[in-house]
Amino acid sequence: MRALCWTGVNEVSVEDVPEPRLLNRQDALVEVTASSVCGSDLHLLDGYVPAMLAGDVLGHEFVGEVVEVGPDVRERRVGERVTVCSIIGCGRCHYCRQGLWSLCDNTNPNPGFQEKLNGHASAGIFGYSHAMGGFAGSHAEYIRIPYADFNAFPVPENVPDAGAVFASDAVPTGWIGADLGQVGPGDVVAVWGCGGVGQMAALASLRMGAPAR
Amino acid sequence: MAARLMRAARPARTTWFAVTVQADPSELSGPSRPDALARLAERHEVRVIRAPGGRGSEIAVRAADGRTREEVRALKQLLETGEVLVVEGQPEGRRTALGGVARPMFRQLTRRGPR
Numbered sequence: 001m002r003a004l005c006w007t008g009v010n011e012v013s014v015e016d017v018p019e020p021r022l023l024n025r026q027d028a029l030v031e032v033t034a035s036s037v038c039g040s041d042l043h044l045l046d047g048y049v050p051a052m053l054a055g056d057v058l059g060h061e062f063v064g065e066v067v068e069v070g071p072d073v074r075e076r077r078v079g080e081r082v083t084v085c086s087i088i089g090c091g092r093c094h095y096c097r098q099g100l101w102s103l104c105d106n107t108n109p110n111p112g113f114q115e116k117l118n119g120h121a122s123a124g125i126f127g128y129s130h131a132m133g134g135f136a137g138s139h140a141e142y143i144r145i146p147y148a149d150f151n152a153f154p155v156p157e158n159v160p161d162a163g164a165v166f167a168s169d170a171v172p173t174g175w176i177g178a179d180l181g182q183v184g185p186g187d188v189v190a191v192w193g194c195g196g197v198g199q200m201a202a203l204a205s206l207r208m209g210a211p212a213r
Numbered sequence: 214m215a216a217r218l219m220r221a222a223r224p225a226r227t228t229w230f231a232v233t234v235q236a237d238p239s240e241l242s243g244p245s246r247p248d249a250l251a252r253l254a255e256r257h258e259v260r261v262i263r264a265p266g267g268r269g270s271e272i273a274v275r276a277a278d279g280r281t282r283e284e285v286r287a288l289k290q291l292l293e294t295g296e297v298l299v300v301e302g303q304p305e306g307r308r309t310a311l312g313g314v315a316r317p318m319f320r321q322l323t324r325r326g327p328r
Binding site for chain 2: 018107133
């Protein structure tokens with residue numbers, strides 16, 4: 001299949017790579033139908049995120065169709081259209097149970113690097129360097145989803161791919177900005193930077209009661 | 214960084230490596246305890262206590278070397294999720310000669326590295 005690979009600082013290339021396969025019993029395979037370029041892809045591209053290696057497949061914000069599920073997947077079904085969290089949670093460790101998905105204890109197989117650097121490792125992230133687990137990304141025709149029951153969410157029929165894709169990363173990132181800012185009814189909100197995440201922070205603020213003008 | 218991780222990867226006899234696991238201490242002691250935990254206890258001093266705040270159990274292993282730390286993390290993952298995540302065998306583009314060497318070395322260091 002074709003995939004967009006990081007090949008060096010500010011260099012990418014579309015390469016023929018092997019198709020993913022189920023590696024764990026709770027995995028699903030998804031045929032990617034939309035994969036957007038996140039602002040943080042730029043930090044990977046320009047070498048600011050450490051532990052990238054030439055040949056790594058980029059991409060962490062995507063929508064697709066489930067094409068295969070592992071024997072221990074209970075909720076997801078072949079043929080479902082899903083959006084998938086950029087950040088991979090196991091759904092069952094202490095942090096996941098608290099809703100603190102990005103601190104998941106079980107999805108970063110390479111935790112030592114961040115533990116030394118930050119004191120605690122983050123969860124694994126698709127297409128986001130080997131410090132975040134070294135998971136192949138979504139700028140590809142197919143992608144493997146670990147713990148599929150917890151990370152893949154069905155998309156309602158009336159929501160197009162271009163609308164659902166942001167639920168993967170930009171929506172929750174913008175939402176947490178508004179949430180941390182404690183936006184409430186009547187608040188006037190200024191958002192610095194009107195990219196994908198900034199627009200989602202503005203929309204989240206509207207949902208939290210900031211008046212539209 | 215690599216040198217520091219290598220140094221830190223050596224076990225100190227007086228230090229413990231501990232993880233918190235969503236499991237009741239009764240599941241982790243006695244004859245019904247998981248095989249992986251029993252194997253760890255053959256090589257190391259292992260302590261299992263109730264974790265504070267209803268967080269399950271703390272499994273602490275004394276003088277854990279890199280291999281043991283990897284085993285303890287795998288045990289936690291197995292107990293909590295029922296499987297140990299595999300990342301080998303995913304799609305990847307052309308690796309450079311340096312990348313071919315660096316990736317297994319990075320994995321070795323970061324999986325067995327200190328907490």
